Amino acid sequence: MEERNFTFVEEFVIQGFYDLPNLQGLLFGIFMIIYMSILIGNGLIIVIIKTDPVLHTPMYFFLGNFSFLEICYTSVVLPRLLTNLWSQNRNISFMACAVQLCFFLILGATECFLLVVMAYDRYVAICKPLHYPVIMNQKLCIQLVVGAWLCGIPVQIGQTYQIFSMPFCGSNKLNHVFCDVIPLLKLTCGDTSLNEIYAFIVTLLFGMVPFLLIIWSYINIISTILNFPVGVGRCKAFSTCSSHLIVVILFFGSASITYLRRKSTYYPGLDKILSLFYTIVTPMFNPLIYGLRNKDVIVGLKKILSK
Template sequence: MEEGNLTIVEEFVIQGFYDLPNFQGFLFGIFTVIYMSILIGNGLIIVITKIDPALHTPMYFFLGNFSFLEICYTSVILPRMLMNLWTQNRNISLVACAVQLCFFLILGATECFLLATMAYDRYVAICKPLYYHVIMNQKVCVQLVVVSWICGIPVQIGQTYQIFSLPFCGSNKLNHVFCDIPPLLKVACGDTSINELFVYAVALLFVTVPFLLIIWSYVKIIATILNLPMGMGRSKAFSTCSSHLIVVALFFGSAIITYLRPKSIHSPGIDKVLSLFYTIVTPMFNPLIYGLRNKDIIATLKKILSKWIRRRENKAWFHVLPCSLTFYRNFLLPT
């Protein structure tokens, strides 16, 4: 639809990795493996934390929710990216783009607050161990998770509406791997300064505030651990906290650089790499960081595998037994 010399954009083209035409098949294979590993790894953590009664504690309750969130978060981005690589059709309608952006922002805000909740849980467990089960009772844990999931919904819906209320005219090419705010503002017409200010305000609220709460929690945690006598749970406390801090550094580091750095130094190539960190790399490494560094999860996994192997062996034995009896009766017994 044309009006004067301007073309009103009705759909976008997500360029993705268009500049690597010879590697489309390779990238499809790599991202497929990554997506499957995210689904399997995080799904395994959800199953383990549900079936083992020893893991029915606040820490593993939050970890199970976090793993479920990671599956949802990547499922907003990766299936569409894989379809674009497979079909080479990178077109996306305005409505589909708005839906993807809205879910991406809501789940991103949920991840920020859930990581802050997990840090608060560790703070109470280490700094106030005698009151841990009183403070972090089941009702409080459920309330913290529910608030983490829903608190960003109205704000992020409003931000999505504000972005897509802008007129998009001229170029419809988004030099990114999915519908995100920086590439959308780049192709919007007119003055976007109000929108950029709103983006910074929301980023400060949903990224910086949880990040500062996490830093405050871990300052208190580290001070408490260092005051403990040598050998009194120091290594276990440091191991649990370091796993969480690695995830926090990967997610918040890339998100803060993406949304809070000045517009003048934005680069499409850097934005693509950073977006892969907080949408793909963190969910992929989450099961490895929390699983391989956690003795309780490893012990539960070994228990499940040993039961499964024993059951398979028993089934194999019952299959072999009738054949052995038949052979014994027909060939070894005297007629």
């Protein structure tokens, strides 16, 4: 067999925004402000829900878990990005990259399922209001949340292992803002067709299936709301559901465009922007969408401030 000399990769260089050398300080400031706003905003929602007995309902139980998830999800990506911008040292070890990817995929799957759970909660509340207290009991709520957090773990660990068991050779420059599936597959020197198929199937199972379930829920919800008499009840139902729907569109829209494309159609600039939508923009707007548009949360905030 012909011998080939490969330089096997022991660490990666996350290039991030290396092509904007004069804006490194500005980008650091912007991302630091965004990260702090995510931590403070989502943390405040958790505190409000925890301290206000009025908000001890299934809907706000799921919202509290979602806010905590957003903090974890963003913390997988942003601290490393901020460190790279501050120190200009973009190196990340092979193992650290694998760990980042694994947690990123697990938390991404959790967000997909948790959004489905929140849609199901609204479906039962609006379409079956008389049975809501019986169906959405405390035991079921806990089971749904635990299931959302755990069901993606084995599959995403398997996907991470499959990617990092491929031979990485030659260039170690990862043209992305964090360790992600498609940029990593671009650096492998073997046949990645099976990896791409596996990633596509995982995206369908953890992305498109939850998205279709959410759409199905909202078709039923909207048809039920339209049968309500015109008034405050209809407006409140539309307002509650529209908040959740905005988050769904932002998250699933940008993530689907990224992961449902083949490696050959990967465009680093576009994918960097899209990745910022589902890792940073959605968590940043979550407190604004659910907080400023929700009177109960605003009342809870006023109670905390008055104390």
